[in-house]
Amino acid sequence: MNNVQKSFYDETHTIFGHHKNKILQWIFSIDHKRISLMYLFVMLAFFAVAVIVALIMRLELFSPGQDFIDPNTYNQAFTLHGVIMIFLFIVPGIPAALGNFLLPLQLGARDVSFPKLNLLSWWLYVFGALLAVASLFIGDGFADTGWTFYAPYSVKTGTNVVWALSAAFILGFASILTGINFVATIHRLRAPGMGFFKMPLFVWGLYATSWIQILATPVVGISLIMVILERTLGIGIFDPTKGGDPVLLEHMFWIYSHPAVYLMILPAFGIASEIVPTFCRKPIFGYHAIAISSAMIAGVGYLVWGHHMYTSGESEMIKLIFSALTFFVAVPTGVKFFDWIATMYKASIDFKTPMLWTVGTFVTFIIGGLTGLIVASVGVDVYLHDTYFVVAHFHYAILGGVVFLMFAGFHYWFPKITGKMYDEKHASRAFYVIFVGFNMLWFPMFLAGMFGMPRRYFDYLPEFEIYHKVATMGSWLFALGLIYMFATLYRGWRYGEKAGANPWNATTLEWQIPSPPQLENFGTIPYVDFMPYEYKDGEPVHHFDLAVKEDSPHE
Amino acid sequence: MNTNSNQELHPVKSSVYINVFYLLIGLTILTLAQPMVIDLDLGSTLIVQLGIAFTKAILIVAYYMHIKSSSSLFKKLIYTTVVLWIVLYTLMAIDTYYRYTPNDLFR
Amino acid sequence: MSNTVSTEPEIIYDKQGNPHEVVDFNNDYEGAKLGFWLFLFTEIMIFGAMFLVFGFYLFQNTPEFMQSSGELNRVLGGTNTFILLLSALCMGLSLVKLRNGQPNTSKKFIWATIVLATIFLVIKYIEWSHEIHLGIYPGSPTLNEMENGTKLFFGLYFTMTGLHGLHIIIGIGVMFWVLALINSGKITSTDFVVLENTALYWDLVHLVWVFVFPIFYLIY
Ligand code: HEM
Numbered sequence: 020m021n022n023v024q025k026s027f028y029d030e031t032h033t034i035f036g037h038h039k040n041k042i043l044q045w046i047f048s049i050d051h052k053r054i055s056l057m058y059l060f061v062m063l064a065f066f067a068v069a070v071i072v073a074l075i076m077r078l079e080l081f082s083p084g085q086d087f088i089d090p091n092t093y094n095q096a097f098t099l100h101g102v103i104m105i106f107l108f109i110v111p112g113i114p115a116a117l118g119n120f121l122l123p124l125q126l127g128a129r130d131v132s133f134p135k136l137n138l139l140s141w142w143l144y145v146f147g148a149l150l151a152v153a154s155l156f157i158g159d160g161f162a163d164t165g166w167t168f169y170a171p172y173s174v175k176t177g178t179n180v181v182w183a184l185s186a187a188f189i190l191g192f193a194s195i196l197t198g199i200n201f202v203a204t205i206h207r208l209r210a211p212g213m214g215f216f217k218m219p220l221f222v223w224g225l226y227a228t229s230w231i232q233i234l235a236t237p238v239v240g241i242s243l244i245m246v247i248l249e250r251t252l253g254i255g256i257f258d259p260t261k262g263g264d265p266v267l268l269e270h271m272f273w274i275y276s277h278p279a280v281y282l283m284i285l286p287a288f289g290i291a292s293e294i295v296p297t298f299c300r301k302p303i304f305g306y307h308a309i310a311i312s313s314a315m316i317a318g319v320g321y322l323v324w325g326h327h328m329y330t331s332g333e334s335e336m337i338k339l340i341f342s343a344l345t346f347f348v349a350v351p352t353g354v355k356f357f358d359w360i361a362t363m364y365k366a367s368i369d370f371k372t373p374m375l376w377t378v379g380t381f382v383t384f385i386i387g388g389l390t391g392l393i394v395a396s397v398g399v400d401v402y403l404h405d406t407y408f409v410v411a412h413f414h415y416a417i418l419g420g421v422v423f424l425m426f427a428g429f430h431y432w433f434p435k436i437t438g439k440m441y442d443e444k445h446a447s448r449a450f451y452v453i454f455v456g457f458n459m460l461w462f463p464m465f466l467a468g469m470f471g472m473p474r475r476y477f478d479y480l481p482e483f484e485i486y487h488k489v490a491t492m493g494s495w496l497f498a499l500g501l502i503y504m505f506a507t508l509y510r511g512w513r514y515g516e517k518a519g520a521n522p523w524n525a526t527t528l529e530w531q532i533p534s535p536p537q538l539e540n541f542g543t544i545p546y547v548d549f550m551p552y553e554y555k556d557g558e559p560v561h562h563f564d565l566a567v568k569e570d571s572p573h574e
Numbered sequence: 575m576n577t578n579s580n581q582e583l584h585p586v587k588s589s590v591y592i593n594v595f596y597l598l599i600g601l602t603i604l605t606l607a608q609p610m611v612i613d614l615d616l617g618s619t620l621i622v623q624l625g626i627a628f629t630k631a632i633l634i635v636a637y638y639m640h641i642k643s644s645s646s647l648f649k650k651l652i653y654t655t656v657v658l659w660i661v662l663y664t665l666m667a668i669d670t671y672y673r674y675t676p677n678d679l680f681r
Numbered sequence: 682m683s684n685t686v687s688t689e690p691e692i693i694y695d696k697q698g699n700p701h702e703v704v705d706f707n708n709d710y711e712g713a714k715l716g717f718w719l720f721l722f723t724e725i726m727i728f729g730a731m732f733l734v735f736g737f738y739l740f741q742n743t744p745e746f747m748q749s750s751g752e753l754n755r756v757l758g759g760t761n762t763f764i765l766l767l768s769a770l771c772m773g774l775s776l777v778k779l780r781n782g783q784p785n786t787s788k789k790f791i792w793a794t795i796v797l798a799t800i801f802l803v804i805k806y807i808e809w810s811h812e813i814h815l816g817i818y819p820g821s822p823t824l825n826e827m828e829n830g831t832k833l834f835f836g837l838y839f840t841m842t843g844l845h846g847l848h849i850i851i852g853i854g855v856m857f858w859v860l861a862l863i864n865s866g867k868i869t870s871t872d873f874v875v876l877e878n879t880a881l882y883w884d885l886v887h888l889v890w891v892f893v894f895p896i897f898y899l900i901y
Contacts, residue, residue, distance in 0.1 A: 206647065234655070234658060270666065270669070274662070321658070322661060322662075322665065325665070325669070332673070333669050333673060334668070334669050334671075334672035334673040334674075334675075334678050334679075335672070335678050335679040335680050336668055336669075336672040336678055336679050337665065337668050337669040337672065337673075339679065340665070340668065
């Protein structure tokens with residue numbers, strides 16, 4: 020491939036025709052690759068904010084007693100941290116950023132089904148984000164309800180709950196639009212010959228996720244609207260003084276928010292399923308099982324929301340049912356882990372940075388997942404509910420599962436997105452720093468939680484001091500590691516060597532085109548009558564050159 | 575849009591719309607008449623009313639929204655949503671029924 | 682969607698030399714319809730969730746709900762049911778006419794739908810102002826003195842019919858947009874997916890009313 024080829028960084032389609040201004044060319048671009056990068060940058064900016072807020076909280080918890088934040092500010096801080104991390108970072112995270120970039124590339128499509136909708140979704144996302152930020156500076160400041168917005172407190176508190184709720188609603192809308200776009204794309208724009216069971220597994224993860232986005236997000240949307248109406252008009256639906264039932268809000272909230280955690284993890288699992296065969300140089304073990312287990316996790320994961328409510332007054336009967344269903348979700352998840360391990364078995368594994376991240380995640384996510392089973396049992400959870408055990412559990416699952424795999428994906432697709440290579444040595448060192456820091460940060464919290472340290476407190480009894488001290492020091496190490504990692508990636512982007520089309524010898528379609536990809540991705544579209552991960556003797560079986568050429572049939 | 579083939583596959587006629595319209599009118603009159611003609615208790619009223627409503631819904635989805643003549647993909651999607659709602663409603667109904675009542679377990 | 686240049690479909694060949702068409706993402710009728718159906722599913726989830734809330738409180742406050750239902754005006758509600766039914770027919774016929782190459786008749790039917798939808802809103806307005814006149818609206822002093830079940834019933838009544846009314850208003854706006862598109866030749870007898878999706882939307886609005894009407898007006 021020659022160097023004069025134009026990539027999507029040089030030319031683009033915009034919604035209003037041509038713009039001279041570079042910035043306008045970005046923010047009005049309807050190219051899925053540009054939109055994904057815009058998502059990525061806004062998302063990472065908010066990630067940075069939320070991490071800083073978290074570090075401040077950890078600093079406050081370094082020693083017992085009130086140090087420098089008062090209780091109310093602490094409440095607002097964890098709400099801000101939770102809202103940003105969930106609604107602004109991790110829910111759009113993998114689908115809208117990495118997924119948007121890769122879905123058409125992996126399917127052999129030139130864009131998503133509705134490019135304009137894609138742009139609209141980004142605009143809504145930015146708008147929602149601005150609303151959330153604006154509420155920080157108005158009146159009594161950011162909501163202090165926790166990211167769960169439980170009534171009746173969310174109806175009574177004086178802080179800007181309505182703003183936060185509207186922001187969450189709009190962000191939900193953005194996420195729905197992404198979901199619609201992806202399902203339509205996957206159904207309509209697969210390359211000829213690519214049946215559902217010839218799609219890469221990342222696409223399977225995105226497919227399951229998109230369905231959750233479509234079918235679960237509206238439920239929380241309408242319940243948030245009802246809380247808004249409750250605050251502004253007093254319709255009484257969630258207000259116990261008017262006969263309303265706050266537990267109903269909890270139901271409706273978790274009908275979305277529990278599937279939402281599977282919405283986060285499924286594409287992350289998809290990333291793992293891409294990376295494992297590539298660095299084991301082997302076809303993946305149990306392709307069908309992994310694909311179907313994604314759909315199963317999505318389906319069953321929809322029906323377990325009640326396990327967040329064991330202590331909030333739902334009936335004993337439903338507790339039993341939800342507990343049983345929750346244990347059941349572990350089965351398809353276990354299937355995936357089994358398949359990955361079986362793929363790695365007897366392979367000559369190449370421990371490049373993406374693979375390191377993936378294997379590291381196997382450790383942390385297993386801890387997060389198994390502690391999930393502990394809190395899934397009703398009796399134990401009554402004791403552990405609302406302690407740091409739960410906080411540690413979901414940080415292990417979300418941070419140690421989703422975010423780690425997202426980082427794995429960043430490293431894996433970095434050469435495709437930028438066309439450059441990062442420094443392998445520094446990148447793997449950054450992994451070790453983060454991994455150690457992460458475990459230091461959250462493992463002590465399991466213990467503290469087990470001994471009764473409640474969550475959402477700005478203060479604690481002296482006997483918990485040692486755990487909090489270790490955790491806070493871990494948080495510093497973790498933050499250092501993050502800086503190290505992003506600095507390495509930044510240096511790779513600016514000064515790295517050219518990566519070439521297929522640096523990892525991977526098999527899926529996105530590696531058969533130049534890096535960075537050209538405007539409409541593919542010059543010729545291949546006929547896909549093969550499985551996604553076909554290796555023979557450690558080499559990919561199929562090679563294509565699908566770049567856009569001067570005389571390509573398409574434009 | 576292109577591909578005339580798509581549209582010639584399943585032409586729609588005004589007569590279908592109008593026939594379905596008469597059916598819907600009939601069902602609506604039934605809906606309105608039921609409480610005036612026979613006075614049932616709440617449970618039976620709900621069954622009758624929702625039964626009629628679901629019949630109307632099926633007619634609308636099948637004919638007005640062309641699901642009858644659409645590809646199987648659309649049909650499958652509809653079934654999925656319906657099943658999802660049945661399950662969700664069942665789970666919620668179980669909680670609603672047992673909560674705070676002597677029927678609940680361990681009481 | 683404004684892609685008026687009809688290009689030849691792109692064909693690729695497999696190893697046996699059989700031709701396969703590559704779907705053009707800019708010009709995909711099935712895709713546009715699928716996307717809209719997915720959007721309709723989100724609407725179904727929204728209204729479905731509200732019905733869930735309704736059912737929940739109906740179970741907990743049965744007598745108050747039945748009594749409040751009896752206080753609603755069935756004549757106006759019933760009229761509205763027929764109006765929506767008729768408007769859904771008009772919308773469907775406008776699609777048929779357009780596809781048969783009669784854009785002018787099609788436009789007349791859209792106008793009819795708009796008029797019917799407006800009448801629906803007017804009737805709704807009369808109903809609401811009657812209730813508000815009686816002092817029944819969310820958070821009103823009169824309502825706050827009533828039974829809890831009554832408060833919930835009317836809270837839900839205003840929320841759900843309000844949300845439904847909002848959909849009608851949006852629908853009217855969309856129909857004007859569609860009319861403009863027909864006038865400027867952007868919707869034609871071969872390129873009609875926008876009108877088709879609008880009709881689907883309108884059917885959904887009708888569908889929701891098919892359920893809202895009996896559960897609010899007819900459980901007395
Ligand atoms: C940089 C690493 C992180 C640190 C140091 C951190 C720290 C914390 C702390 C101290 C709390 C408050 C615990 C309490 O007082 O109850 C918290 C809560 C929370 N965190 Fe993190 N966190 C980190 C990353 C994340 C990530 C990546 C996510 C999700 C994507 C996340 C999601 C949450 C949520 C949802 C809450 C609960 C908020 C609430 O109680 O309403 N955190 N985190």
